[in-house]
Amino acid sequence: MDDVQVKQVLNTHHNTLENRGRLLVKCVDKPGIVSVLSTFLYEHECNIIESSQYSSNPENGMFFIRIAYHGDNLVAKAAKMEKDFEEVAHTHGMEYKFSYPAQRIRSAIFVSQEPHCLIELLWEWQNGDLDTDIVVVISNHETARPMVESLGIPFHYIPANKEIRKQVEEEQIRLMEQYEVDLLILARYMQILTPDFVAHFENRIINIHHSFLPAFIGAGPYERAYERGVKLIGATSHYVTNNLDEGPIIEQDVERVDHRDDVTDLKKLGRQIERRVLARAVKWHLENRIIVEGNKTIVFH
Amino acid sequence: MDDVQVKQVLNTHHNTLENRGRLLVKCVDKPGIVSVLSTFLYEHECNIIESSQYSSNPENGMFFIRIAYHGDNLVAKAAKMEKDFEEVAHTHGMEYKFSYPAQRIRSAIFVSQEPHCLIELLWEWQNGDLDTDIVVVISNHETARPMVESLGIPFHYIPANKEIRKQVEEEQIRLMEQYEVDLLILARYMQILTPDFVAHFENRIINIHHSFLPAFIGAGPYERAYERGVKLIGATSHYVTNNLDEGPIIEQDVERVDHRDDVTDLKKLGRQIERRVLARAVKWHLENRIIVEGNKTIVFH
Amino acid sequence: MDDVQVKQVLNTHHNTLENRGRLLVKCVDKPGIVSVLSTFLYEHECNIIESSQYSSNPENGMFFIRIAYHGDNLVAKAAKMEKDFEEVAHTHGMEYKFSYPAQRIRSAIFVSQEPHCLIELLWEWQNGDLDTDIVVVISNHETARPMVESLGIPFHYIPANKEIRKQVEEEQIRLMEQYEVDLLILARYMQILTPDFVAHFENRIINIHHSFLPAFIGAGPYERAYERGVKLIGATSHYVTNNLDEGPIIEQDVERVDHRDDVTDLKKLGRQIERRVLARAVKWHLENRIIVEGNKTIVFH
Amino acid sequence: MDDVQVKQVLNTHHNTLENRGRLLVKCVDKPGIVSVLSTFLYEHECNIIESSQYSSNPENGMFFIRIAYHGDNLVAKAAKMEKDFEEVAHTHGMEYKFSYPAQRIRSAIFVSQEPHCLIELLWEWQNGDLDTDIVVVISNHETARPMVESLGIPFHYIPANKEIRKQVEEEQIRLMEQYEVDLLILARYMQILTPDFVAHFENRIINIHHSFLPAFIGAGPYERAYERGVKLIGATSHYVTNNLDEGPIIEQDVERVDHRDDVTDLKKLGRQIERRVLARAVKWHLENRIIVEGNKTIVFH
Missing domain, CATH: 3.40.50.170 (Formyl transferase, N-terminal domain)
Known part of the structure; x- marks a missing residue:
């Protein structure tokens, strides 16, 4: 019950939707996958914001990961990134999906x-x-x-x-x-x-x-x-x-x-x-x- | 995802709001209070539907009760009931309140x-x-x-x-x-x-x-x-x-x-x-x- | 993390188990049952501590109640009370059960x-x-x-x-x-x-x-x-x-x-x-x- | 209530504790950190089992990550890995901690x-x-x-x-x-x-x-x-x-x-x-x- 204007915490999350991307990947689990994916994003000058992964069975199963990332001028470079990723996916037998919060x-x-x-x-x-x-x-x-x-x-x-x-x-x-x-x-x-x-x-x-x-x-x-x-x-x-x-x-x-x-x-x-x-x-x-x-x-x- | 018309359970609760009353009472705790209240309602031909009580301390404290009741022709007799209750309340030092669901x-x-x-x-x-x-x-x-x-x-x-x-x-x-x-x-x-x-x-x-x-x-x-x-x-x-x-x-x-x-x-x-x-x-x-x-x-x- | 001796709230609930009783009753619902039960307890100098009831259908169903009560010298008078209750139960067609917290x-x-x-x-x-x-x-x-x-x-x-x-x-x-x-x-x-x-x-x-x-x-x-x-x-x-x-x-x-x-x-x-x-x-x-x-x-x- | 012997799901998690490690890292957030860490583990023939990360502020904050990994003969190579990691940590200004479930x-x-x-x-x-x-x-x-x-x-x-x-x-x-x-x-x-x-x-x-x-x-x-x-x-x-x-x-x-x-x-x-x-x-x-x-x-x- 007070009208005090609360100092708004600068919510940078939502200000830059156009530079946000998400990558969902599924493949057979093996060493090095996180390295491959994170290196790919790094080489495309994208920063991982959030990452969650799951292995159905650590020694012999499927690997699933969701990565949310940020990249300057992502809109401009998304198409090329997706194109570049095709080879990565092919090499490692990945099913994948890129999505962009800005595309509702x-x-x-x-x-x-x-x-x-x-x-x-x-x-x-x-x-x-x-x-x-x-x-x-x-x-x-x-x-x-x-x-x-x-x-x-x-x-x-x-x-x-x-x-x-x-x-x-x-x-x-x-x-x-x-x-x-x-x-x-x-x-x-x-x-x-x-x-x-x-x-x-x-x-x-x-x-x-x-x-x-x-x-x-x-x-x-x-x-x-x-x-x-x-x-x-x-x-x-x-x-x-x-x-x-x-x-x-x-x-x-x-x-x-x-x-x-x-x-x-x-x-x-x-x-x-x-x-x-x-x-x-x-x-x-x-x-x-x-x-x-x-x-x-x-x-x- | 099915359009089957469900057999409606007859909900008599809501059909007879006009004959419903509620009584909230607070007084010093002592034996016989529930007897006094329930007998009062019975003598006025009302049936207790729901009753909840609380004693702040069983041996020496306050007594609180909420009674929901049903009575035929309650609208017609509510005024007389409330009048009759004044003496009960006075005798036992009760604070109380009648209310009626039909009066929104x-x-x-x-x-x-x-x-x-x-x-x-x-x-x-x-x-x-x-x-x-x-x-x-x-x-x-x-x-x-x-x-x-x-x-x-x-x-x-x-x-x-x-x-x-x-x-x-x-x-x-x-x-x-x-x-x-x-x-x-x-x-x-x-x-x-x-x-x-x-x-x-x-x-x-x-x-x-x-x-x-x-x-x-x-x-x-x-x-x-x-x-x-x-x-x-x-x-x-x-x-x-x-x-x-x-x-x-x-x-x-x-x-x-x-x-x-x-x-x-x-x-x-x-x-x-x-x-x-x-x-x-x-x-x-x-x-x-x-x-x-x-x-x-x-x-x- | 402090050894301060907390002032113990006097918990009279647990000090007098031997004078506590509980009555569970089930019968066909009709006006006056709470009055009958509470009056019975009052006449036997017992005070209702806690009471919960349920009507399966307010207009035409079964009535269930659990009453917890306190009575001085309950141990001495419990047998007579139970005997006296037989007639009440018979009159109103009640199934019932007395129990006593002191009898573990x-x-x-x-x-x-x-x-x-x-x-x-x-x-x-x-x-x-x-x-x-x-x-x-x-x-x-x-x-x-x-x-x-x-x-x-x-x-x-x-x-x-x-x-x-x-x-x-x-x-x-x-x-x-x-x-x-x-x-x-x-x-x-x-x-x-x-x-x-x-x-x-x-x-x-x-x-x-x-x-x-x-x-x-x-x-x-x-x-x-x-x-x-x-x-x-x-x-x-x-x-x-x-x-x-x-x-x-x-x-x-x-x-x-x-x-x-x-x-x-x-x-x-x-x-x-x-x-x-x-x-x-x-x-x-x-x-x-x-x-x-x-x-x-x-x-x- | 049945004595049927349940087919035990092979729980490989717990069978190989001696080859399990965990790495907690904290550093200033910047692109490429996940890549550095995952590549380090891959080069040391360890497989990431579970990974969680948090950035206090995606554009300008601290980065925290917990990685659980599996490596064959981890006991034998852990000391060398930790030694090798010193340089990585120094380069990127990381605070870190290795721990091993087998070391209770x-x-x-x-x-x-x-x-x-x-x-x-x-x-x-x-x-x-x-x-x-x-x-x-x-x-x-x-x-x-x-x-x-x-x-x-x-x-x-x-x-x-x-x-x-x-x-x-x-x-x-x-x-x-x-x-x-x-x-x-x-x-x-x-x-x-x-x-x-x-x-x-x-x-x-x-x-x-x-x-x-x-x-x-x-x-x-x-x-x-x-x-x-x-x-x-x-x-x-x-x-x-x-x-x-x-x-x-x-x-x-x-x-x-x-x-x-x-x-x-x-x-x-x-x-x-x-x-x-x-x-x-x-x-x-x-x-x-x-x-x-x-x-x-x-x-x-």
Whole structure:
């Protein structure tokens, strides 16, 4: 309760986004990889800001690394760097991906009737805490239209049900292409997606499931949690694959409940968990912190 | 991701609000008090739904109880019940308060520039999770006006600073009276309130302080938390008294941080804690779950 | 780091255990029950210290209450009170149970090779935090003998496997009877119990399961949690019924894990969760805080 | 509850401790440091297993890194590697430290009357979860002697108070030298240490303070937490400096409390927090995960 103007700490992190890059690499583990990568960056006059690595098995496994770096005039030299890296990658059998915070990821949000996850994402986004352009919201209900359009985001209503799934998805894919969508966020979108649809967006669809998976997989998780008398309920954010609720888990969280909580209470509390779990997962994806390996995620914090 | 219509559990709790009452009682502890109260309710044909009690010291202390009850035609008989209770209270030296969920508390929100706590309260309110009428929002900045007015809530801009504190508060009090405000929520309102103002709303002003009180009391808590190198940061919701940041604590929560988090990161994370801590405190106040005793709160969950 | 003698707060709670009683009641919900019970206690010159109640459905359901009370000379008058209560209970169709903190529950612990849960219970017990007499420890391994016997607790080694299950259980039951055991705690006892054995101790066997049930029900939960790539692991304490891992849940808790944690790490972390979850569940049982209703528990905190 | 022999995941981590090394480095940040270090290790035929780094300010600050590596025949070549590294360190102005998991740190524990933190450490140690040799326990009370000696650990009773502080500390330092102690753990040792004593063990004394520092700094934290009516209590583990309770914080944690908890309850709950917070801090120190920088810690997880 004081209006004292706080001396702003100079946050150089965010002032120089255009000179920031990130490199994700995956390869067979062997001595010298960090040396190769760090020397490459040094020779291209880039400074490593943050680096996280993981070896699935130190003696005989896969090696994963995420490096965030800074380089003067990075925009000008990025293309050449990427070109130069091709040989390095080839020599060492690396899968890799460069990304640049200044090139914002384009996200679409799918939502049905319950708006809490959508509201959370829009709130974080307005607040500058979600580094993405939300380019379109698509829903099988009209409920969210006013809120979405008031923020200047295009809203498309596409009614959906089992019978018309094929044409619905064609229309959705058309819109995804029109809006050049990189990431699709299912913010409580209550329709099954077909394998064909999922195949268009491998490891680029993030869903929020309203249970602590793998408990209560499938429909009605809060009802079943109530029946079982669990003392904690949770939510799970995961990449969507063709195995329903079985995709690679990105984030999970729980809250304590007790015998007094009926199904309505569980759902109310569950909404709080769902929105924060989804928001975290999306943030980590946007910061290129996630590598999918088999049916698991490596999340570099 | 499934559209299955969930069989709604019949939630009789919320269907009969007009027949619900709550009784908060405080008196010197002695045998027979629960008997007196429960017999009174039984004789007035009310059924106890929920009851929580606390004895500060079982052998020689104060007794506190919160009873939620249901009675057919409660609206019709509430006045007579309250009248009848006067004698009971007099006999046993009870301080007490009846309240009725159907009579919604009227809340005002004060906010400065940072909107996250306001947005959270509005979100919970839209969602039906905050049983109050938000009758007015007052700010010393224009920032929040569009959001507030788009929800049909009156917004008043009253510029404020130390020099004009007296006339600002007179205007605020005038508005509080005009809107018949029961509860004042300081959702990151960054102005000191005078003792005169606070006296108008004893135990009816809830503030959110951006630290885990009593650590980092006063200004700049995130800056000081950063300097000290703490591994958890927190927020505290409390009733406002004339001792700055010293009022009765209602709720606190924390999140883990580490050496990589700079002040900007702490503030970002802090916003998440602040909004949920304030929302919980407000909810408990609205449900008459809180008794202030000395400089502490008894919160009946 | 200071030897200052802290002024001990006079803790009258613990000085008068012999005059303390607890009453658990379950009946069909209807108006006046609290009045009946509190009046009964008042007429027997007892003072209610703590009271918690729960109605499964306010308009048409079951009513549960736990009352802790204090009465001068309770030891002398307890028998008569219980006798007097029979009529009250009969009139109102109550199931009920009186218990007295001064009459300590007699516990047995079953353990296999992993000692962490046993050690935790013994630690809490030595510390005075577990109000029970641990009268015997039984194991299918000799590992824990020195630790148990050094505390003066009888230790019985009974080798066990599927083939000799019947005679093993007969021997165990014989010992349970010999030691007059009220509560049996399975502190990581890795043998299946037969329905016959379980029937001897209905709602009096507490187990710790090394997963966040119902996820990873059955064997190898940490291996399966690792395979699934969950981001939280947990443990569950429950009463043992004849449906393996399906008994009424008393308590659960979780800890965060990530991709770097292999199965060994999960087990190590899991031990920390298991021991605290089991210790809490046992404590609540000892304080008669738990009512089993169907396949769920009501835990009055 | 099943005796199925779980297929043990081959944990190569722990089989080859003798070939493991760790390197902690601190220097002014500039491009190329990771390259220098990783190339050095590669040229010495070591493979980086785990690497964590931190830049206090990416454009103009300090750089910190912890590298864990594996090298065949590391024991044989470690001395030469360290010798070779001198030049690298000199060139780049690095402060650094090599350590080897196979060379176990020698710890002493100081304790007063309350044994819970000591018991926790001994438990973790017996369990193989604390990679240290506990070479001596010293106490100003005889309480812990049986427990300590039963584990084969030398126990020394040195009565202590303000008047004899000087000779007490001389005796303690003599024992520290005799037992060649690397790390001193204050497991609720309730005596002030003098600056002279602390100077002998810079950044090598870990204390557990029974509050969520900086709240309730000094004596009687639980009493003061009770008075203030906080809703969470905590504990803090920190390196001991000459400013009482002001040393660099290593770890903190909290638990929820409410109005029903009296001081005795807070202390009981506090013991649970204290023991786990201290154990974590000690573990991280033993794994050389901590760099002290100014009055803060960098903890590489």
